[in-house]
Amino acid sequence: MKETINIILAGPRGKMGSEALKLIERTENFQLVGCIDRKHDGKNIKDIDNTSELDAPIYTNSNEAFERLNADVLIELTNPEVGFEHTKQALLNNIRPVVGTSGFSEDQLGELKELSNKQQTGIIIAPNFAIGAVLMMKFSQMAAKYFNNVEIIEKHHDKKLDAPSGTAVKTAQMIKQVRESINQGHPDEKETIEGARGAEFDGFRIHSMRLPGLIAHQEVVFGQSGQTLTIKHDSMDRESFMSGVHFAVEQIIDMDEYVYGLENLME
Numbered sequence: 001m002k003e004t005i006n007i008i009l010a011g012p013r014g015k016m017g018s019e020a021l022k023l024i025e026r027t028e029n030f031q032l033v034g035c036i037d038r039k040h041d042g043k044n045i046k047d048i049d050n051t052s053e054l055d056a057p058i059y060t061n062s063n064e065a066f067e068r069l070n071a072d073v074l075i076e077l078t079n080p081e082v083g084f085e086h087t088k089q090a091l092l093n094n095i096r097p098v099v100g101t102s103g104f105s106e107d108q109l110g111e112l113k114e115l116s117n118k119q120q121t122g123i124i125i126a127p128n129f130a131i132g133a134v135l136m137m138k139f140s141q142m143a144a145k146y147f148n149n150v151e152i153i154e155k156h157h158d159k160k161l162d163a164p165s166g167t168a169v170k171t172a173q174m175i176k177q178v179r180e181s182i183n184q185g186h187p188d189e190k191e192t193i194e195g196a197r198g199a200e201f202d203g204f205r206i207h208s209m210r211l212p213g214l215i216a217h218q219e220v221v222f223g224q225s226g227q228t229l230t231i232k233h234d235s236m237d238r239e240s241f242m243s244g245v246h247f248a249v250e251q252i253i254d255m256d257e258y259v260y261g262l263e264n265l266m267e
């Protein structure tokens with residue numbers, strides 16, 4: 001294992017980014033070498049975060065950060081548009097990205113996989129860093145072998161930009177891998193209000209709820225004649241994601257391949 005891991009953090013003022021700063025500060029072998037933020041160019045993280053002792057320059061130009069800083073890993077926690085660009089640039093500079101940012105399209109994920117292979121640079125894209133959420137997805141995949149009627153209900157805070165959530169998309173993809181494809185519901189069903197049945201994915205539905213007060217929650221509900229099975233996970237705070245971020249940073253340092261989902265790194 002590499003002794004000190006040099007990290008660039010994108011999105012340090014965000015809800016996840018500010019938790020990641022605390023994680024980096026309390027982890028002995030993690031070293032923050034720079035931040036990417038659209039504000040405060042040329043300043044230092046200590047000028048804007050007086051809760052920590054961290055000392056690292058801020059760049060608004062991400063390419064400049066990747067070229068100038070001696071970094072091993074990018075932790076990317078911004079939004080889908082800039083997050084995709086940061087991730088590509090990091091790979092081009094052979095800096096390994098650990099991506100929490102959600103909302104990338106399948107084409108974008110494909111592009112990142114190709115670039116990671118070409119650059120021989122590892123990347124972890126984690127739709128959800130919370131261990132409980134990863135287990136919820138795995139358990140849902142197990143259940144889908146026995147129940148092929150399923151709906152996903154994800155609930156998030158109302159500042160979330162993407163819908164459905166990255167976790168819901170990943171859960172749906174994992175279910176699709178093992179579920180016999182069927183179109184659920186009545187064949188003649190009609191929505192009297194558009195969207196009432198949620199988003200369609202391989203014949204089943206994904207519902208997205210956005211409310212203040214929520215953090216990140218998902219229920220996967222399976223149904224069969226006479227019974228239902230609900231698999232549910234709740235993140236009550238953003239600290240819940242940090243052990244997964246820690247794990248991903250420790251793992252990526254020895255990896256040259258593309259990984260989509262922490263379940264691929266768990267036994």
Ligand SMILES: NC(=O)C1=CN([C@@H]2O[C@H](COP(=O)(O)OP(=O)(O)OC[C@H]3O[C@@H](n4cnc5c(N)ncnc54)[C@H](OP(=O)(O)O)[C@@H]3O)[C@@H](O)[C@H]2O)C=CC1
Nearest residue numbers: 011013014015016037038077078082100101102127128129
């Ligand atoms: N994988 C996982 O387990 C989790 C993933 N997420 C995902 O992580 C991402 C961040 O979430 P969250 O922290 O809640 O979001 P926030 O909106 O709180 O934070 C996003 C940060 O990105 C910054 N930002 C926006 N544009 C740029 C830019 N051009 N350059 C640099 N920084 C920029 C924002 O700055 P400004 O304030 O100026 O807009 C803000 O500080 C989301 O995609 C979310 O879905 C969230 C939780 C868990």
Ligand SMILES: O=C(O)C1=N[C@H](C(=O)O)C[C@H](O)C1
Nearest residue numbers: 102127128160165166167216
């Ligand atoms: O935006 C969030 O908050 C979260 N985003 C991720 C997602 O889209 O699944 C992970 C978690 O649900 C929190």
